[in-house]
Amino acid sequence: MGILARFTGLFLAVAILSQAGQVHAQQPPDIQTVVASYKQAIIKGDGATVAALFADDVVVSDLGTTASGKAAALEELRQAFAQNPNFSIAFSDTSYVLNTAIQRFAFASDPIRAAGFNRIWAIETLVVQNGKIASYTAVFDSSDAETVRFLKAVSGQ
Numbered sequence: 001m002g003i004l005a006r007f008t009g010l011f012l013a014v015a016i017l018s019q020a021g022q023v024h025a026q027q028p029p030d031i032q033t034v035v036a037s038y039k040q041a042i043i044k045g046d047g048a049t050v051a052a053l054f055a056d057d058v059v060v061s062d063l064g065t066t067a068s069g070k071a072a073a074l075e076e077l078r079q080a081f082a083q084n085p086n087f088s089i090a091f092s093d094t095s096y097v098l099n100t101a102i103q104r105f106a107f108a109s110d111p112i113r114a115a116g117f118n119r120i121w122a123i124e125t126l127v128v129q130n131g132k133i134a135s136y137t138a139v140f141d142s143s144d145a146e147t148v149r150f151l152k153a154v155s156g157q
Helices: 003-025 031-044 047-053 070-082 110-114 145-155
Strands: 054-062 065-068 088-091 095-097 100-108 120-129 132-140
Touching: 031 047, 031 088, 031 095, 031 100, 031 120, 031 132, 047 054, 047 070, 054 070, 065 070, 100 110, 120 145
Parallel strands: 054 132
Antiparallel strands: 054 065, 088 100, 095 100, 100 120, 120 132
């Protein structure tokens, strides 16, 4: 093999490895990273980070309200925070199945406490595609007695 052939082979190998490194560096964050970032952003009330984590076409079904698209989802989130002064939240451990995360969270706010409740539990499901939250669903956890009492109280039962 001539020197030119060796040099060409070496050049191609370096170019391929360099491109492979660039492709690897451009990979979106994995689901665990996205969910951890989401949890921290919600705890801190960091809307900018949540916005960055939502896909442009995110679909949100949040405790009885729905929104499609990032702008509508962020407006829904903004309204939820505005209606719940002194909002606090704590997350359970997260279970992962492929690109889906499932967790519980307990939350409280001034209106919830004023109604005589310490906290409300919900179950949350996030689907992550290409490093972004593509789908978000939260439903009240009807296995929790205090949450059930809260739901009955707000529905007038």
